[in-house]
Amino acid sequence: MIERIRICADRPGLFEFTERVVEVISHAEESSGVCTLFLQHTSASLLIQENADPSAREDLENWLNRLVPEGDPLYQHTQEGPDDMPAHIKAALTATSLSIPVIEGRLALGSWQGIYLWEHRRHPSTRTVVIHLTS
């Protein structure tokens, strides 16, 4: 089973879409297998992180923004805006694909795990994630 979902990212940061994946999985015939998530972009990432305390996600963003700042004189690739090259670097340091086992129709996430799109660019985007379920 393969589906595409589209996620609106109207600002940089983390957008949880765990429930979207749960819904796609619920339509599948397979009750167990592996769910593959693949992001079709190079300036955003997929992330599994704690979904309990929003301050943890803010710290995560602030920390990565400090590690990979805009305006670094190292960058030659600046013609697509000051947030473009940092976005590619952030994407390289994080995940483009995730593989999550499915057991009896349920994603085998831990108690505190949520699935996030991590948008690294400032202009609003709609991002596409391909979801595949194999048995």
Added chain:
Amino acid sequence: MIERIRICADRPGLFEFTERVVEVISHAEESSGVCTLFLQHTSASLLIQENADPSAREDLENWLNRLVPEGDPLYQHTQEGPDDMPAHIKAALTATSLSIPVIEGRLALGSWQGIYLWEHRRHPSTRTVVIHLTS
């Protein structure tokens, strides 16, 4: 085939569990396919690294500890202890899931590759890894 294994992590650092995965795979009916490893936690990681020289793993830990130190004034999320937010950041920079092909009943690891749990927190934990084998 899906199994859960539990790994005791009594300190921060790298814990090799390659042999545990080999054992699980050996019980499978499928002789070839893909082995998916998924960690159900957000303050530890999965890592494939050199299993020859322990000094390489120590350097890896020391380097990441220096990049993501405790006590950074940037952190707002501090109520779960000084090692909690660094653990989430380290987890975001490393892997939560790994996919390893299996060929004729054997993990297709390179000669020097071992599979590790990377514990980022200081208090002793038991961590759960879900192992799925698909054909």
Added chain:
Amino acid sequence: MIERIRICADRPGLFEFTERVVEVISHAEESSGVCTLFLQHTSASLLIQENADPSAREDLENWLNRLVPEGDPLYQHTQEGPDDMPAHIKAALTATSLSIPVIEGRLALGSWQGIYLWEHRRHPSTRTVVIHLTS
């Protein structure tokens, strides 16, 4: 379907091999599924990145070289050369395996995505990537 491909990396940096994967996929009986790529080495990485502008890839390499420089006094593991420990750290921060859905015989890559081997060592190497396609 499982195949091994070998990629010549005669310098540190990014080597696109998207077309090699496309060719392997084209021989498969399965028309849809997931393509798993697994790198059998611990001092190189797999990366999905923009394949349009070479300056973005140069910036990526220069940025990571600055983050993980050679000659850091932190390193104990120096006997395999000054570029060995930085290579292991870079590999830990990036991907060893990637999972890419295949839809009607085509890799579900985004418009600007290419698949790269990221060589982190200075001496010329031939690196092996295992490619598995599951339905």
